[in-house]
Amino acid sequence: MQVEKPGRYIGNEVNMIVKNPQSVEIRFAFAFPDVYEVGMSHLGSSLLYSFLNAREDTYCERVFAPWFDMETHMRRENLPLWALETGDSVKDFDFIGFTLQYEMCCSNVVNMLDLAGLQVLASERGDDAPIIIAGGPCAYNPEPLADIIDVFYIGEGEANLHEILNRYREHKRNGGGKREFLASILDIEGVYVPSFYDVSYNQDGTLAALTPNVANAPAAISKAIVRDLEELEYPITQLVPLIETVHNRVVLELFRGCIRGCRFCQAGFVTRPVRENSPAKLMKQAEELMGATGHEEISLVSLSTSDYTGFDELSNGLVEMCTPKNVNLSLPSLRVDAFPLELMQKVQAVRKSSLTFAPEAGSQRMRDIINKGLTEEQILTGIKTAFSGGWQRIKLYFMIGLPGETDEDILGIAKLCEKVVEAYYEGKDGKKARPVSVAVSVSGFVPKPFTPFQWEGQNSREEIARKQSLIRGAIRKRQISLSYHDSLLSSVEGAVARGDRRVGAAIIRAWQLGARFDGWSDKFKFEIWRQAFEDVGLTMEFYNERVRGTDEVLPWAHIDTGVSQKYLLRERENALNAVVTPNCREGCSGCGAQTFSVNGGVCNG
Ligand code: SF4
Numbered sequence: 106m107q108v109e110k111p112g113r114y115i116g117n118e119v120n121m122i123v124k125n126p127q128s129v130e131i132r133f134a135f136a137f138p139d140v141y142e143v144g145m146s147h148l149g150s151s152l153l154y155s156f157l158n159a160r161e162d163t164y165c166e167r168v169f170a171p172w173f174d175m176e177t178h179m180r181r182e183n184l185p186l187w188a189l190e191t192g193d194s195v196k197d198f199d200f201i202g203f204t205l206q207y208e209m210c211c212s213n214v215v216n217m218l219d220l221a222g223l224q225v226l227a228s229e230r231g232d233d234a235p236i237i238i239a240g241g242p243c244a245y246n247p248e249p250l251a252d253i254i255d256v257f258y259i260g261e262g263e264a265n266l267h268e269i270l271n272r273y274r275e276h277k278r279n280g281g282g283k284r285e286f287l288a289s290i291l292d293i294e295g296v297y298v299p300s301f302y303d304v305s306y307n308q309d310g311t312l313a314a315l316t317p318n319v320a321n322a323p324a325a326i327s328k329a330i331v332r333d334l335e336e337l338e339y340p341i342t343q344l345v346p347l348i349e350t351v352h353n354r355v356v357l358e359l360f361r362g363c364i365r366g367c368r369f370c371q372a373g374f375v376t377r378p379v380r381e382n383s384p385a386k387l388m389k390q391a392e393e394l395m396g397a398t399g400h401e402e403i404s405l406v407s408l409s410t411s412d413y414t415g416f417d418e419l420s421n422g423l424v425e426m427c428t429p430k431n432v433n434l435s436l437p438s439l440r441v442d443a444f445p446l447e448l449m450q451k452v453q454a455v456r457k458s459s460l461t462f463a464p465e466a467g468s469q470r471m472r473d474i475i476n477k478g479l480t481e482e483q484i485l486t487g488i489k490t491a492f493s494g495g496w497q498r499i500k501l502y503f504m505i506g507l508p509g510e511t512d513e514d515i516l517g518i519a520k521l522c523e524k525v526v527e528a529y530y531e532g533k534d535g536k537k538a539r540p541v542s543v544a545v546s547v548s549g550f551v552p553k554p555f556t557p558f559q560w561e562g563q564n565s566r567e568e569i570a571r572k573q574s575l576i577r578g579a580i581r582k583r584q585i586s587l588s589y590h591d592s593l594l595s596s597v598e599g600a601v602a603r604g605d606r607r608v609g610a611a612i613i614r615a616w617q618l619g620a621r622f623d624g625w626s627d628k629f630k631f632e633i634w635r636q637a638f639e640d641v642g643l644t645m646e647f648y649n650e651r652v653r654g655t656d657e658v659l660p661w662a663h664i665d666t667g668v669s670q671k672y673l674l675r676e677r678e679n680a681l682n683a684v685v686t687p688n689c690r691e692g693c694s695g696c697g698a699q700t701f702s703v704n705g706g707v708c709n710g
Contacts, residue, residue, distance in 0.1 A: 108174045112348035113141035116167075116189030119345040120397060122154070124164040126191055130274050131163040134188050134195040134235070136203045138213035139624065141169040145344065146352040148406055149241070150204055153262045155340035160267070162274055166190035168201075170213040171220065173621065173628075179220055186221040196221045198235045199273065203254070205243035208601040209594065209624035211250060214239070215616040218253070225613055227255050227300060232282045236273075245328075245375050246554045246661040249601050249608040251299035256287055259664055260295040260328035261361070263337055268293050291321050295329030297664070298322065304606050310647060312605055312658040327665045333704040334361065334380045341393040345400070354402035354435065355394040357387045359419075363408040364689035364707060366696075367465070368476045368680050369504065371553035372408055374673075375666045377698035379689065379706040384415035388422050395432065403427060404435040411443035412690075424451050437461075441487035442479055446494045459498035459544070460491050467503060467517030473683040474509050476676075481521065489528050498542045499525060505572045506550040506564035509681060515572050518547070519579035526582045541584050547576060548590030551599045554661045555668065557676035563599045563649040566592045593631035597623065600638070600645040605660035608648070610641040669697035 108114070126132060135154055137144030144150060144167070157165035166188035171179060178184070185194040195201055201221070203214055215225050218237070224230045227237065239250065240258040247257040258266065269290055276286045287298045301322040305313040317324060331337050339358075346353065362379035363372070391403055403423060407413060420436070427434050434452050439445070441462040464484050466472045472479055488499060503518050522545050529541040549569040552558045564572070569592040577587060601608060615623075615637035622628040638645055653659065655674060672695065679686055686694050689707040693699070699708040 108178060109172065110141075110348055112346075113169065113172065114175060114189070115347070116192070118347050120342045121190060121344060122158045122165070123190070124158070126164055126193065129162055129164045130277060131160075131200070131270055132193075132198040133157055133163055133165040133200045133202060133270075134168050134198045135165050136168045136195070136201050136214075136217055138170050138203055138205070138210040138217060139622070140172055141346070142348065142350040144169045145346045145350045147204070147206065148356045148358060149262075151343055151356075152340065152358075153204075153266070154344070155342070156263055157266065157270075159338075160270065163270060164190070166193075166198075168195055168217070170210075170217055170622070176216070176220065176621070186217060194221070196223055196235065199277070201235045201237050203237070203239040203241075205239055205241040205250070207624050208243055208598045209629070210243075211601055211612045212616045212620035212623055214250065215253065215613055216621055219616075225616075226252055228252070230255075234283075236283060236286070238269075242372060242375070243602075245371070245664055245666065246602065246604070247297055247299060247664070248304075248606045248660040249604040249612060251606045252609040253613070254299065255283070256290070257297040257299070258295050258329070259297055259326055261330050263331050264329035265293050265295050269296070288319060288321065291319075291323065293329075294327050297326040299606075302663070311653075312660055314658060315660075315663050325663055325665045328375070328667065330701055330703070331361075331380070332701065334382050335386060335705055339382075339386070339390050341390070342397040343394050345398050352402075352404065353400060354404050355391060355398060355400045356404050356406050357391055358382060359387070359405055359407040359410065359413040359415075361407075362698075362706065364412055365409060365478065366476055366676070366686055366688060366694070367478075368474070368557045368676055369465070369507065369550060369553075370408075371556050374555050374668050374696075376408070377666070377668055377696060378701060378703055378708045380703050381414060381705045383705075384419040384422065387415075387419055388426070391423060391426065395430070401431070402433040402435055404437065407438065409440060410436055410438045411440040411445075412688075416445075417448075420445070420448050424448070440479075442483040444487045444490050446490050449491075450494050459500050459542075460496050461500040461502070462488065463502040464521065465502065465504050466507060466514065467519070467521045468514040470683050471507060471510060471514040471517065473685050474680045475504075475507060476680070476686055478685060478688065481524075484521070485524060485528050488525055489531075492529050492541075497529065497539055498544070500544045500546065501525070503545065503547045504550045505547055505576075506569055508558055508561045509683075512572075512575060515575050516579050518545070519576050522580065522585050523582050526584045529584075543585045545580075545585055545587050546590070547573065547587065549592045549595040551595050551602060553602050554659065555664075555666050555673070557673045557680055559603070559659065559673065560653040560655060560657075560677065562652045563595070565646075565650055566596060569595070591626050591629070594623070594626060594629050596645050596649060597629075597631070597634045600648040603648050603660070605648075607641070607643060611637045611643055614640050667696075667698040667701055672696045
């Protein structure tokens with residue numbers, strides 16, 4: 106009772122998996138490097154929790170990053186980090202598996218290892234320490250955490266985690282050291298063991314090479330994906346959090362991958378190709394999960410809800426199921442050019458919440474550069490449709506600092522927002538009409554690995570500040586409110602996103618200087634990170650602001666997502682010429698992801 110929200114730390118939620126730890130061979134701590142409320146809202150974690158616990162030989166428990174007050178308490182009382190299910194110290198588990206959802210969680214990974222009583226550097230942990238495995242979106246560039254994590258798993262957990270655990274079970278039965286075990290899993294698709302690779306650098310600080318130092322370490326590590334989502338068993342129960350979490354709801358995964366190819370979006374490329382779940386499977390899952398949890402909301406999740414081919418069938422079915430039970434249906438990630446007015450009116454019959462759309466850029470030229478595939482007419486028509494249905498609060502997301510951007514493109518954001526306000530008042534008496542509210546959120550673009558923009562420079566903080574004030578100065582209408590993403594945070598995010606192995610030292614140094622929960626803007630302290638980079642002889646500018654040559658060895662070059670370098674270079678060229686590439690359903694542009702031969706997608710072999 107000495108900490109805020111004790112419910113974060115005690116487990117025992119409805120649907121928690123209970124096993125006898127003595128009767129399993131493998132104990133796995135699933136570690137989410139953020140606070141309980143965030144981690145418990147994450148679909149992937151919930152899927153893997155059920156997936157791993159379906160094994161009789163394994164007990165998968167959960168551990169979240171302790172909040173500041175609990176960390177103080179733990180350090181004072183010498184309490185090692187524990188798993189929620191049994192309260193046992195995770196230091197004694199076979200595996201601690203981190204999910205890396207966001208670059209800014211890296212200081213929490215280090216802190217959790219330390220709180221567990223483990224050495225931070227993999228090379229300093231002995232055979233008695235658990236195997237530290239990490240996956241998730243940020244594992245696609247594993248290098249910044251390469252000295253800390255024993256093994257990265259690149260891709261979707263359901264594909265090959267079982268095989269890793271099967272091999273581990275055999276290894277444990279037969280005995281042997283950790284290095285031996287790690288060497289024994291190198292042939293599994295998606296496995297990357299950084300200690301089996303040496304890194305060398307050029308005089309100018311760029312990477313010279315990353316080479317295997319053991320015979321069986323592959324030169325390229327291919328991501329692992331589930332070939333047929335329909336065959337994947339989805340959990341029919343779900344944990345019900347003890348305290349209010351970010352999202353308290355049943356979540357249905359429509360599909361993985363994305364047909365769009367927005368050139369700034371890492372998720373859109375690394376998760377290719379598209380694989381869908383059928384509406385029938387999702388309906389059944391919704392029914393079972395509602396019964397198992399009592400949640401009052403169902404949300405659909407994917408990179409672009411409107412692109413789900415079974416959207417009408419599923420949404421109509423869900424409305425029918427939800428309405429008599431007073432269950433809300435939430436439809437995020439809707440494209441503005443496919444606003445389903447009739448459905449939205451059914452879903453939000455009484456209380457109309459604000460609608461969010463992401464034009465991403467203000468001018469047509471810029472939207473073509475990023476391959477957003479939206480015209481101004483489509484944006485305004487979609488928003489007008491929403492206005493006609495009674496919505497009057499709109500949120501719009503934009504990015505600044507995009508490649509090839511001019512001040513005119515920046516001013517285009519202000520112009521577009523003003524047109525949205527004008528569209529609302531069209532044909533209305535301005536004095537009598539209920540006021541419209543347009544909330545505009547502007548963030549600085551952070552180039553990410555595995556996108557056509559991976560070679561580009563990130564705008565400096567000064568340049569982003571200048572562009573922010575340009576927009577501010579150009580917006581005249583009081584109905585528009587502006588907010589900005591913290592550009593200091595974008596600097597650290599960028600340096601970690603495209604960092605090499607040396608960035609790990611800066612992460613550890615930042616943690617030593619007190620960095621925690623850096624994704625929380627009120628907890629993030631830029632000065633710590635600036636100091637940390639300086640202390641280890643690095644600068645964030647080197648990683649962020651430089652335009653990389655196309656012949657430069659990129660720190661993530663040994664990871665193969667299926668999307669070829671040739672394709673990314675072609676897309677970069679198209680971007681520079683503002684040429685739009687059709688989406689996968691309009692025509693395949695040969696990105697390379699067809700090699701996965703998946704079922705239920707657009708490029709199924
Ligand atoms: S191979 Fe073609 S259809 Fe498949 S993801 Fe790539 S571009 Fe799209």
